Amino acid sequence: MILEVIPTDSKHPVYHILSDFFSGAILGASISTIFFPINVVKTRMQATLGTKFENPFKIISIIWKERNGSLKELYRGVHLNFTRSLLAWGITNSAFNLLQRTIG
Secondary structure, eight states, rough: HHHSOOOOOOOOOHHHHHHHHHHHHHHHHHHHHHHHHHHHHHHHHHHHSSSSSOHHHHHHHHHHHHHHTOHHHHHHTTHHHHHHHHHHHHHHHHHHHHHHHHHO
């Protein structure tokens, strides 16, 4: 079983790496999911290079209309962002804490 492979002793170095990975992954993916619509607006604003600056509220209204006024459509693609964030934040958090324990 997998539970027999995961160390439960808090002094074991793998225990710290795994706990740091999972806590960073869940935190990062949660934050990324909550702020996903803001990221969509930011990406849209950055994609229009060389045009007049538009108000972010105007951009969100354009996106809202393009996606048929649906909250589900506003979050289209969030599953890919969630998966990417799980890995990126998990690796970043565990590497940071490993370096912090090693150096500090």
